[in-house]
Amino acid sequence: MRARLLATVLSLVVLLVAGLGLPLAMSVASSTGQSLFLDRLTDTARFASLAQRPLLEGRPELLTAELRRYTEVYGIPVAVLNQDGRPAISSGDVPGAARLNLAEAAVATQVQAALAGRHPEPGPALLPWAEETLVLAEPVLIDGDVRGVVVTASPTASARSNVALWWAFIAAVGVLACVLALLAALPLVRWILRPVRRLDEATGSLVEAVVSGRDVVRVGDGGGPPELRQLGRSFDRMAGSVAEALAAQRAFVADASHQLRNPLTALKLRLVNLEGQVDPDAEEHREAAVAEAARLNQLLDGLLAMARAEAGAGEPVATEVAPVVAARVADWSVVARARGVRLWTEGDLEGVRVSSPPRGVDAVLDALLDNALKFTAEDSEVVVSARVTGGMLRLSVRDNGPGLRAEELERATDRFWRSSAHQNVPGSGLGLAIVARIVARVDGTLELDLPDGGGLRVTVGFPVIP
Known part of the structure; x- marks a missing residue:
């Protein structure tokens, strides 16, 4: 947008400079041509006056010396x-001076007009590229009759050079005006666009800030036009x-999940206590109710975990990774052995610290x-691996289960989403959604892929603290 505004300002300045400069340039060309015409007309008229006596008396020598001297001085x-x-008197051939060709059409036209008693008229504006000779023919009048014609052929190179210099000066002033206007427009455009830039930055970070629970960047009154400041x-x-609305929603989910746990736990205990106390025909329904209560309890736990992850639980802190991985793998190894699964780690995490929520x-x-x-499945393995690359800790967990279909990988981090092939496996569908929210808090990464040999590999990236 800044480029477009600058282009608009520059276009207006160029149009203004062109609107003023072109007429000025043409005025310079016209005035220079007019001045040259008047100067040469004065000389030609003087020679027409001096030629009266030589033409009457037939004595060309009376004027020849003066004409030759004029040609030697002015060329x-x-x-x-x-x-x-027909030629009666001539300045002759002077070295370095222009030649007068009476047979040229331009000269012949001027001569015929002068013989008809017409005086020279100003020609068009003198343009730098018009390599023309200024030909003037002044009638020699004696007692009101045309007795001859004085013809001069003036080179215009010097005058055209002056016009070109003036045009170059006008062009330089125009370019300077455009540059100064551009330099003056830069702070003005920055002032106009400052609220727009701040608004763009705030808009880009709004979703991430709201989702991660951080404070929203405020645009405020950082300068600029009043209309944009109001925006x-x-x-x-x-x-x-x-x-505020999203915070209230999270608080409601957390509070509702927490408040529902107590009556749900009591309900589950009552259902368990009814074991052996209900009619045998109703025992199947009691067991189903206990299973649904357990599933609902698990879902509430997931909602609480999601609410804590989205709330952020404070600003990111430096976390020593090695002891955390060792502790969690040790705790989950008990579950792994009970299910007949080998759980082990690979990679050196000694001294590695990352930025993560508490x-x-x-x-x-x-x-x-x-x-x-x-x-x-039983008799298989789960591998926790870690490596540091590109300033990020890549921590991955790879299993040997059924995995997912390739088209399901993108949806795996959605809330409450579960693959149709895993509907019989207990779960709430919130695990990967919680992981995604946690890593988003520190601008981390989450990747899912299907490694060779089957299963699913989930890789999270945390920024490494040097």
Whole structure:
């Protein structure tokens, strides 16, 4: 947008400079040509006056010396023709002076007009590229009769050079005006676009800030036109309302999940206590109710975990990775042995620290190991591997379960989404969604892929702290 505004300003300045400069340039060319015409007309008229006596008396020697001297000084050939159009007096051939060719069409036209008693008229504007000779023919009048014609042929190179210099000066002033206008427009355009830039930055970070629970960047009154400042204030109010609404939603989910756990636990205990106390025909329904209560309890746990992950639980902190991985793998190894699964780690994490939310690495490993052990068959293995590359810690958990279809990888991090092939496996569909929210808090990465040999590999990236 800045480029377009600058282009608009520059276009207007160019049009203004052209509107002023072109008429000025043509005026310079016209005035220079007019001045040259008047100067040469004065000389030609003087020679026409001096030629009266030599033509009457037939004594060309009275004027020849003066014409020759004029040609030697100014380089302008002069010829006096009688009333028949034949040369009577001439300045002759002077080295370095122009030549007068009476047979040229332009000269012949001027001579015929002068013999008819017409005086020379100004020609068009003198343009730098018009390599023309200024030909003037002044009638020699004696007692009102045309007795001859004085013809001069003036070179215009010097005058055209002056016009070219003036044009170059006007062009330089125009370019300078455009440059100064552009330099003056830069701070003006920056001032106009400052609220737009801040609004663009705030808009880009709005979704991430709201989802991650961070404060929304405010546009505020950072300068600029009043209309754009008002737009910034309106955006701040809108962003604040969105953040408050989402915070209230998270608080409701967390509070509702927490408040429902107590009656749900009591309900589950009552159902368990009814074992052996109900009619045998109703025992199947009691067991189904206990299973649904357990599933609902698991779902509430997932909602609470999701609410904590989205709330952020504080600003990111530096986390020593090695002890966290060792502790979580040790705890989950008990579950792995009970299910007949080998759980082991690879990679050197000694001294590696990453930026993560408080207990974020713990929550990520818990969610990934829970999924991996849940779907891994007996007598197989789950591998936790780690490597540091490009300033990021790549922490991955690979299982040997049924995995997912390639087209399902993108949806795996959606809330409550579960593959149609895993509907019989207990779960809430919130594990990977929680992981995605945690890594988003620190601008981390989450990747899912299907490694060779089957299973699913989930890789999370945390920024490494040097």
